[in-house]
Amino acid sequence: MxxxxxxxxxxxxxxxxxxxxxxxxxxxxxxxxxxxxxxxxxxxxxxxxxxxxxxxxxxxxxxxxxxxxxxxxxxxxxxxxxxxxxxxxxxxxxxxxxxxxxxxxxxxxxxxxxxxxxxxxxxxxxxxxxxxxxxxxxxxxxxxxxxxxxxxxxxxxxxxxxxxxxxxxxxxxxxxxxxxxxxxxxxxxxxxxxxxxxxxxxxxxxxxxxxxxxxxxxxxxxxxxxxxxxxxxxxxxxxxxxxxDFNLDKYTQPLNHTEPGTASISATATMEEVLAKLTEHVEIIVEKNGVPVGKVDRQIMIQYFSQHVNKGGNGRE
Structure with missing residues (x-):
């Protein structure tokens, strides 16, 4: 080209x-x-x-x-x-x-x-x-x-x-x-x-x-x-x-019941962007091309940090 x-x-x-x-x-x-x-x-x-x-x-x-x-x-x-x-x-x-x-x-x-x-x-x-x-x-x-x-x-x-x-x-x-x-x-x-x-x-x-x-x-x-x-x-x-190395897909859970008006974030979001959202909301909807595909919450991100620290703090999984 x-x-x-x-x-x-x-x-x-x-x-x-x-x-x-x-x-x-x-x-x-x-x-x-x-x-x-x-x-x-x-x-x-x-x-x-x-x-x-x-x-x-x-x-x-x-x-x-x-x-x-x-x-x-x-x-x-x-x-x-x-x-x-x-x-x-x-x-x-x-x-x-x-x-x-x-x-x-x-x-x-x-x-x-x-x-x-x-x-x-x-x-x-x-x-x-x-x-x-x-x-x-x-x-x-x-x-x-x-x-x-x-x-x-x-x-x-x-x-x-x-x-x-x-x-x-x-x-x-x-x-x-x-x-x-x-x-x-x-x-x-x-x-x-x-x-x-x-x-x-x-x-x-x-x-x-x-x-x-x-x-x-x-x-x-x-x-x-x-x-x-x-x-x-x-x-x-x-x-x-x-x-x-952070892949939000790995931490996205099935979308069952969520409250109307729940905040959303793109599936391509970085770890920092997810954490920023979760400081304001208990859970957020994950979207691909504007379509909800699941959700992530604070507890799931605690699990991420637990794995992150246990593997030497280098962010690799």
């Missing part, structure tokens, strides 16, 4: 990205991560030619990005920033409709697409389509930023630290949203983050970068359990290791 062939980017004497060679597969959720200044955002922005590469070639569907007309290239690549960048004088519908209008979609088709997308992220179309961005919370604005990138149904979505400016609760909700969204839309997503826990939660594969090079590329499980060197081991850290 997207292939980097010996790609480098140099600014004067500074090499920002050095001889990258890798392929992002169609429909893959691919995460670029690393410390500040490692080249991850530069790598992302070279895909849609926001930053020109110095050497090498990037291809999309085996065609060099330099051979695409710039409008053709960017219309087929959605882009979501940390700074939401909605146009403040436009309504939410007008913001979402920008690329479809440039592609000369009919008003009826655009209206239908806006309705579909707002529904997809849990924003009632009748309530939100005519609002202005300043009438929305930060999390709601970022949801609009995500679906605006999806408006013209692009093959590829680039996401540059899109949730890092949000509060923890909004960030967790949007991570869940993007997981559920990807299950239904199956786009090729390239996602930049500095947060290893976020990478582990979202990625099919992770490219960990440092000083312009990829230090290790693999699944979350491979980086966590088989780090290639001390840099990877230190960057991944023990907390990500423990969270990856």
């Amino acid at each position: 997207i292939t980097f062939k010996n790609v480098s980017k140099q600014y004067d004497e500074t090499i920002a990205v050095n001889a990258l060679n890798f392929t992002i597969e169609k429909g893959e959720f691919f995460v670029l991560i690393g410390p500040s200044g490692c080249g991850k955002t530069t790598t992302l922005k070279m895909i849609n030619r926001l930053i020109p590469l110095t050497n090498g070639a990037i291809t999309i569907n085996e065609k060099k990005i330099s051979e695409y007309q710039i409008d053709e290239l960017r219309w087929n690549i959605g882009y979501v920033l940390q700074q939401i960048a909605l146009f403040p004088h436009m309504t939410i519908e007008e913001n979402i409709a920008i690329v479809p209008e440039l592609k000369q979609w009919s008003k009826e088709k655009i209206h239908h697409r806006v309705t579909e997308l707002l529904d997809m992220v849990g924003l009632d179309p009748d309530t939100y389509r005519n609002r202005k961005p300043n009438e929305l919370s930060g999390g709601e604005q970022q949801r609009v930023g995500v679906i605006r990138a999806l408006a013209a149904d692009p093959e590829i979505i680039l996401m540059d630290e899109p949730f890092s400016a949000l509060d923890p609760l909004s960030r967790e909700k949007l991570q869940e949203d993007i997981i559920h969204l990807q299950q239904s839309i199956k786009k090729t997503i390239v996602f930049v983050t500095h947060d290893m826990k976020e990478a582990v939660k979202l990625a099919d594969r992770i490219a960990l970068m440092n000083q312009g090079e990829i230090i290790q590329l693999g699944t979350p499980e491979e980086l966590i359990n088989h780090p290639t060197n001390d840099f990877v081991r230190d960057f991944v850290g023990n907390s990500a290791h423990a969270n990856f």
